[in-house]
Amino acid sequence: MFKRKIYDRMVSWKEEEKRSVLIIEGAGGVGKTSTVEEFGKNEYGSYIRIDLSKKSRSMEGMLLDCQSDPMGLFLRYCNVFVD
Incomplete structure (x- = not known):
């Protein structure tokens, strides 16, 4: 590359x-x-x-809900373990 x-x-x-x-x-x-x-x-x-070029309307709303708390996006919508 x-x-x-x-x-x-x-x-x-x-x-x-x-x-x-x-x-x-x-x-x-x-x-x-x-x-x-x-x-x-x-x-x-x-x-x-995260590829926002392929976002759906529901994802757009989800991202707007979490804009002041980005980690909340992952904690709420993904199976992510955070130390």
Whole structure:
């Protein structure tokens, strides 16, 4: 796989003391998904990928309900164990 410039920017984002949500958007077929998958595998012990391009109306409502408490999204709607 080609090393992409965005990967280095994602690593910098990860190292920020106070980081916010990371949103990757752009034209189709340029390697966004592949880069995010590689970043998750290389930089974290585990990760959850949410692809909002395929969201349903019910998921949209669920995300809006949890926008002030993102962890609540996983605790309410997923079988996730959190230490």
